[in-house]
Amino acid sequence: MLDKIYVISKRQPLRQQVSRATTSLIPISSRTPSPRDRVEMHGGIPVTGFTQTVFECLREAPFSLGLAIADSALRCTGQRPEQLCAQIAREQKRRHGLRRAAEVISYADGRSENGGESRVRAFLIEQGYLLPELQVELPNPLDPRDVYRVDFLWRLPDGRIVVGEFDGMGKYTDENMLVGSTTAKALVAERQRESRITLLGFPVLRFTYQDLARPYRLHNLLRAAGVPRSQDAARRFHASWDAAQGNHPKRRP
Structure with a gap:
């Protein structure tokens, strides 16, 4: 906070x-x-x-x-x-x-909602990936009175929907986030939540701080899910970012 x-x-x-x-x-x-x-x-x-x-x-x-x-x-x-x-x-x-x-x-x-989500989004911007919608509510297929709010949601050009979640360890280890529960119960609840989201027909991508430290993992996940990437969008971002820092434009692949 x-x-x-x-x-x-x-x-x-x-x-x-x-x-x-x-x-x-x-x-x-x-x-x-x-x-x-x-x-x-x-x-x-x-x-x-x-x-x-x-x-x-x-x-x-x-x-x-x-x-x-x-x-x-x-x-x-x-x-x-x-x-x-x-x-x-x-x-x-x-x-x-x-x-x-x-x-x-x-x-x-x-x-x-947290630094991890922001840093995943920064990676997407820097690399020219299609940007997702944030904090989208999805129905619980087993209980119409309940909803699941997901960190990222992509609507792909072919009509498919892909969900993304940033998986920080705090929700499983931080006592303030556990709110009287246990790590084991939090893990089980998260697995149940994901299984119910997949019942909607939406694959779920999970991102971690370890993935951020190894960008090839993020590329592999996004590529496997079919999230579009534009080299032109990446070049435009980097040209704008270089200019904002007062740097001369750089050639980028």
Whole structure:
């Protein structure tokens, strides 16, 4: 949640810290705040305010982690991407990195519920895959009063539907997420849920942090499911991203 306060020093490279911010935003402390910093006090420690912290992260983070932060910012505030962009532009006038931050925010979606989901979506964007719908409700075929909400849903050109789920370990090990249950019961419940979704005729792709660390796994899953990929879309993204960073366009396969 973004309302948790973590404090790091501005003197530390933000790039080394940003991975901690995939589901939590990190307000940045400064022993010597600059005049343009919007400083708030937490426990007697000066930290940058919410919007500046988002900006400081987005102007330094790689695209995938930046998208996780931007998604989280939208989810927390209920803003639309253009509203967050406008607020950052007003408060951070003429700051280096505004274009990069705006580029990340243009892809952000507050419906993404955790950093893992955001990073899978960043992979899809970077690689030119067809983007899915997020947090779609599907009927439980055994109980019409019940629905299952899935992380990703692709409607393929041939009419087929493919479901995608990000499978973080927290739902099986975090006591707050287990809510009095056990890991074994959570695993069984998840298997039952998936089996009922497949009764609808929809294959389910499962993504993990291990897959994110080995992109060939993601490519293999998506290819096997028939999710379309456009090299032109990937090239357009990378050209735009390079321009947002002030880099010269690069040749990409």
